[in-house]
Amino acid sequence: MKSAKEPVDAQTPNAAWTVMNNLIAGILLYGGVGFLIGYFLGNTSVGLAVGAIFGIVASTYLIFFRLRALDGGHNTQREA
Amino acid sequence: MLGAVVPMAEIEPGCHLGNDFGCGFPAPDASIFEIEPYFGSFTKPVFLLLLGSLIIIIFFLAAFRNSKLIPGKLQSVGEMGYLFIRDGISREVIGKDGDRFVPLLFTLFFFVWIGNLWGIIPGAQFPVNSRFAFPVGLAITVWLIYMYLGMRHQGPIKFFTNMMFPPGMPKAIYVILAPIELISNVIVRPVTLSIRLFANMFAGHLLLTVFTVATFYLASLSLVGILGSATSFLMTIIFTAFEALIQALQAYIFTLLTAVYIAGSLHAEH
Numbered sequence: 001m002k003s004a005k006e007p008v009d010a011q012t013p014n015a016a017w018t019v020m021n022n023l024i025a026g027i028l029l030y031g032g033v034g035f036l037i038g039y040f041l042g043n044t045s046v047g048l049a050v051g052a053i054f055g056i057v058a059s060t061y062l063i064f065f066r067l068r069a070l071d072g073g074h075n076t077q078r079e080a
Numbered sequence: 081m082l083g084a085v086v087p088m089a090e091i092e093p094g095c096h097l098g099n100d101f102g103c104g105f106p107a108p109d110a111s112i113f114e115i116e117p118y119f120g121s122f123t124k125p126v127f128l129l130l131l132g133s134l135i136i137i138i139f140f141l142a143a144f145r146n147s148k149l150i151p152g153k154l155q156s157v158g159e160m161g162y163l164f165i166r167d168g169i170s171r172e173v174i175g176k177d178g179d180r181f182v183p184l185l186f187t188l189f190f191f192v193w194i195g196n197l198w199g200i201i202p203g204a205q206f207p208v209n210s211r212f213a214f215p216v217g218l219a220i221t222v223w224l225i226y227m228y229l230g231m232r233h234q235g236p237i238k239f240f241t242n243m244m245f246p247p248g249m250p251k252a253i254y255v256i257l258a259p260i261e262l263i264s265n266v267i268v269r270p271v272t273l274s275i276r277l278f279a280n281m282f283a284g285h286l287l288l289t290v291f292t293v294a295t296f297y298l299a300s301l302s303l304v305g306i307l308g309s310a311t312s313f314l315m316t317i318i319f320t321a322f323e324a325l326i327q328a329l330q331a332y333i334f335t336l337l338t339a340v341y342i343a344g345s346l347h348a349e350h
Contacts (some may be wrong), residue, residue, distance in 0.1 A: 004088075006220045012338060013333060013336060013337070014336070017263040017272060017337060018264075020272060021264040021265075021268045021269055021272055022260060022261075022264045023263070024268045024271075024272070025260045025261075025263040025264030025267070025268045026264075027261065028268075029259055029260055029263050055260075058256050058257060058260060059260050061253070061257070062257045062260055062261070065246075065249060066246065069246075069248065075090075
């Protein structure tokens with residue numbers, strides 16, 4: 001096994017779980033923010049729903065951005 | 081032997097396909113994970129955990145105590161395990177300077193693996209990591225390590241700003257995305273790390289128990305009984321083999337992700 005020849009290979013499970021983590025974080029964060037806004041405006045369920053959907057959109061953009069960078073050959077792990 | 085998965089008292093003596101006491105299939109639920117302690121809070125998982133640690137210690141002591149240039153059988157197996165972690169995980173993910181983390185990753189891999197492996201070892205048949213506290217303890221350890229390393233190698237504030245602001249994004253977007261990065265790296269990471277290991281072991285043990293109980297429940301002298309019981313028994317065997325794969329895989333993923341997190345703490349993303 002040659003070391004550090006196919007770094008993208010080891011990155012794949014990490015990328016997969018980063019997607020998961022980002023989605024959870026986005027939904028939790030903006031769902032929470034939406035819930036709070038809704039609480040002050042008088043309708044928590046609408047606030048929660050709108051916030052959670054916004055969170056999904058935001059984290060999907062983040063995931064798209066990061067995976068494109070990973071795919072573009074900019075390997076983050078390679079030694080300088 | 082396979083019956084040891086379920087304490088025999090769990091199966092109501094009356095509940096069986098062959099007799100007619102009006103009770104159905106005693107589907108196993110989360111209560112099979114509630115085990116009476118031997119004494120105090122010393123339960124079977126704790127015992128298996130300690131025994132597993134002892135086995136690892138003894139095995140690798142025996143393998144490496146009289147290291148020879150031309151390794152014997154035991155030493156070959158030990159070296160294979162070591163090289164798998166060093167070349168397959170540490171150098172692949174962290175690089176050459178990851179060699180000082182090999183002892184940690186090595187210990188983590190074999191500790192998690194033997195904890196899982198107890199799930200299919202006859203007589204023990206309980207995966208230690210299906211009790212949530214064990215994966216949580218491991219994940220907290222990993223969390224402390226990568227947070228400490230990140231703050232030490234990148235600086236206590238730089239570590240968080242590097243994490244939150246991956247370079248090359250439109251500036252306005254950062255306001256929305258930086259908090260997601262922070263929460264996902266600091267809070268969600270250890271949560272998914274522990275839940276993934278726990279849920280895999282929990283589900284696997286439950287699955288094996290369902291088919292084992294079904295083997296006993298259906299066993300009777302009728303067409304349904306014989307066919308159903310035989311099929312359930314076959315499924316138990318198949319899923320035991322499947323579990324063996326999952327257990328090694330989960331230990332590997334846990335170690336690999338730990339290495340990735342350490343690598344992320346050592347070098348900021350460019």
